[in-house]
Every structure is written in structure tokens, then in C-alpha cells.
Amino acid sequence: MRLATVRDGSRDGRLVVVRRDGDAVLDARSVARTLQDALDRWDACAASLRALAATLDAGDVDGEPLDPDQLLSPLPRAYEWIDGSAYLNHVRLVRKARGAEPPPTLETDPLVYQGGSGVLLAPTEDIPLQDPAWGLDLEGEVCCILGDVPRGTRASEAARCVRLLCLANDVTLRSLVPAELAKGFGFFQSKPATAFSPFAVTPDELGPAWRDGRVLLRLTVRWNGKVVGDLDAGPEMHFSFLDLVQHVAKTRAFTAGTILGSGTISNADRARGWSCIAEQRALELIDHGEATTRFLAAGDTVELEMRDGAGRNVFGTIAQRVVPG
């Protein structure tokens, strides 16, 4: 089942189910007003939502044509947005580029930060470029949307907490990071609003590509139409989503609708490209002593998507333009 949220003038949009071909949607408000509402009452809603999707797939109803520009983030605002950094190749390269050491516990203790979750960007929403000197960057990620997570949940129990999967563009103001992290309290101004994919998808939609808390698909990243990354999201995710759940739940519980991100998808094989400019610049710095690839500029476009073995665009495409602002 794939779910989406359509712009309707309200803060949280209206819930729809998405047809298998991704070209039509069906209003799901007979089951739940919003995606948050469905997540709050998942056990009571999931079967009815699946039934709606089945009628749409069977052609029993036409639904409405899907207009990507009318979609909001599946959760236009969420109660928490927690972002990991589970691809260690990314951590090592980016820290090296800013002259910081990776923490000594890199391989045993997951890195996560608490992100801002009250204003999330729609999949085709413009990214404002406030100041080109701030180093506007994308970060391509895969995420899960959780159900209620009790405090103390172990990785072995965490799969049942994963309700939905989606993609994110975790927009980052790279030049604001070093000074902010030096203050010791983590990211804040350096992480403006994050964008999410059109569709939030139940794990069973991925079939064997959802395994052991990892998404075994490739993320395609296009910058101004050119493929700059074709990254395997699976094996190099050092900490799985199940590991990340155990880590974040050590001292806290989470409400349904909490979004948990993988961190920037990154492969050690350079031929696979990149999903954030900072990594490419880090490699240039290491190889040539100088970073030459620029950050995002006004007019640039960024696209992120994942296709399955059958070529289906599983989560829809995050397709954003950078605009002055």
C-alpha cells in the first residue's frame, strides 16, 4: 500500500491511497482524515486503507489523476524527525572535509540528531536559497515512519514499529555546520526544512527489498537533470533502522508518526556517485587539495527517486528547484 497527502488548504492535508501505477489516487478520508490520524489508529485503519487501494488497483473506481505538485509531504508536519547517519562512508568523508575526527565509537554507537519537524517541505516544493555563502546542499536519504515505540524497544522487536517507508532530501546549509557544531548542542540553523517523497509505502510493498531493517534498492540522484548518484541503500547502511530504533528508544518513547532517517546514503565505491555535494567536495579536497564542485545555486534542480526491480518508482520523485529567498 502506498499513501500520500494532497494539498487541500489545511495544515495537514488530506489522505489518499495511490494506485499501483502511481497515476491516480483515491480519497481516504472515509478511513482517516490525515496520515497522522491513520498512524494514530493504525490497527483500526490499515485494513480499510488496503481495501480502498485494492478497489483503485482493480479499476472498480477511477480515483483522481495524481498531480505531483498537489502533494504535500506525507506528513506535512510530524511530531519528531530524527535523523541518523548510518552510512559510515559519509560520516568519514564529511568529517575529514571539515577537519573533524569521526567519533571513536563510530562503528558501535549510532549518530543521530533531532531535526526540526514542524514544517516539512512538499516533494516538489522550492528550496529557498537565502545566502549562497551558506553552502546549500542536498542529502538523499531513506526513512521510516514509526508507529508507537515504547521506551526500551530492542532492535529485535523494532520491525513491528515500522509502519511506512519514504525518501527525504535533508537540506543542509553546509557552511553553517562547523560553527554550529562547535557550540556543542548539535545542528539547528544549519538544517532548514527537510523535503519528503510523494509516497509513504508499507514495507511489504518492497517485497524482498525490505530486509533486516534496510532498503535494498538504489537511490538515483539527479542534479540539473544529470545523474550524479546511483547509490545502493542496502549493504553499507551500517546501522539498520532496527538498530537505530533501539538506540533512540534507550531513554525515550516515541509517538506514532515519528520519522526516522538513515542519514545520507553513501557508497565507498566512487563509481556509484553521491547524494550530497559535501561528499564530492570532500573527495576533491582529498585528491587535489581543493574542492571545485559548487554547492546548489538558484535555478538548480534536484531529483531523488528509487526504482524497484520492475522499474517502478516506489516512492515517487522528490523534484525540487532552488529559488532565491
Add this chain to the structure above:
Amino acid sequence: MRLATVRDGSRDGRLVVVRRDGDAVLDARSVARTLQDALDRWDACAASLRALAATLDAGDVDGEPLDPDQLLSPLPRAYEWIDGSAYLNHVRLVRKARGAEPPPTLETDPLVYQGGSGVLLAPTEDIPLQDPAWGLDLEGEVCCILGDVPRGTRASEAARCVRLLCLANDVTLRSLVPAELAKGFGFFQSKPATAFSPFAVTPDELGPAWRDGRVLLRLTVRWNGKVVGDLDAGPEMHFSFLDLVQHVAKTRAFTAGTILGSGTISNADRARGWSCIAEQRALELIDHGEATTRFLAAGDTVELEMRDGAGRNVFGTIAQRVVPG
């Protein structure tokens, strides 16, 4: 006007207005289902909520007796919980105690961290003590609950974004802080769920005690019934709430219902006591080379409240017990 949220089995509780004497409440669901709902439609709701409160104050209706144990946090879950550290005396002492330097920009660039907001503790909810070695501590704070904040809001425009004021106990696992901050991504496991005061109060209720984005009242802190802090929340708040709004809004917008905290209230005059144990321990370390005051233990009680010039308990009392768990 003072608002509260009563436990009703739902995730977000039901909204009530509070009688002037704090002894009775009146159901406000005819105006808004929940406090978040009221904040989402504040301009349409505020006058009606004030009218309800006036009927209760006038004795035109009896309302229901207020039972503090039936109150949830005014927002049982919020879209963002952003906590500043605006009392520099606290920053200096606590950093000194853990052998860290305050950032060189301490007086010009506010410290804030993004806290977990999906599960917030009720004002009389037990604080679980998972492991005594983690150094369970309280932090007494004053907070504002914001309306929509556009990106780029300046301090001079920020007063209009402040909808409500309340208190918080920003529970901290002190011994988990150093290792977590050393990883560079800020607090996570070291900040379990935060508790909030019974009432969320419009700024006009404070009269002249709300001035220039500061609350000019004293926070009383009791530990096992003994007053350990009687702290002036006003003049030593180096960055006002208006300054903090400008800081956080530099690159991001915020949705209605975002909670913004002052950080631990702290006075340079030691005679005023303290609102977190870490500060007392820091002073002991500085004076005697050894911290002797213990952290919170099972069975301990913690109370936080603020009274105005007339002796009124403005926000109600946060009154929590520490329990094994």
C-alpha cells in the same frame, strides 16, 4: 486566560479553560478540541476561549473541580520542542563542571537544542529512573508556546508570535551528556521526556511581569519538600524569548504549537539556590574539589512553580516523583 489539557484517553486530551482561582476548569471543546487545535486556529478561537473563561470566573457556570492528577501537559505532544540556554550563569557553571569551555560566542549567539517533542510528561507524571548511574537531574525552565513563526522573523516582530507561557522540567541524564555531546550531534539519549506545567497562560495574565520577552517572576524549586531554589527568571535571562525566536527563525519557519524553552533558570547570586542539581554540584566542585550533592533517587519528589505578586500560582505546580523504571 489560562488553558489546560485534561486526560480523556485520547492522545491529545481535551481542552479546558481554568478558573481564576485555579480550582475549577470548564470544557472548551465547543471552541477547540485540543490545545493544538486552538493554536492552529488561534485568531478564530482566542476570543471564544476568553469568553468561556469569563463565564467561569463570573460564577455563571460551575465547571468541574480541577484534579491536578488528571491534567496532561498542555500539549501532550508538540510539533517541536526547542530549548535554549539563555541563563549564562548556568552554561558557565555546567560546562566548567564537565571540563568543557563555554563557546566563545556565548554572549552573542544563543545556544539552543532541538528536543524530543512527541512524548511529553504530564505535570504530575512520575519520572522513571532507569539507571541511577545516569545522573538523573531536573532543570527548571520557563517556556513560551508559539503561533506560526515565519522564517526570518526578527526579535522586534516576535512578541506577536508568543501565544502562551508555561513552565518545564527539562529532565536530563547528566552522566550521559559528555559522551553524547562529544559525538558532535547534540543531546539525544541524555534528554528523556520533558514535563510541563498544568497551565499554559496568555502573556497578558502576567501583567507587567511579562516584559521584553522575559518573565519577571521567581521560580520556586522544592526537592523532597525543601526549597532549594527561589530564582529570579527575569534579568539574568541574557537572551529574551524574542531574541531566541529571531535565532531559531534564521533559516526555518515554525508551526503553531512549537514550544520554546529558556534553559535552566540560574542566578549568579548563590543565595537564590538552583533549579538543577548539576549547578549545585559544579559549585561544590569549584569550592571543595568534590561534588557531594547526589542526583535524583527513587522516591524523591520535585516541585516547580511560579507565584505572582498576589501569591497566585500562575502556571500551577509541576509535582513529580522519581520511580524506579
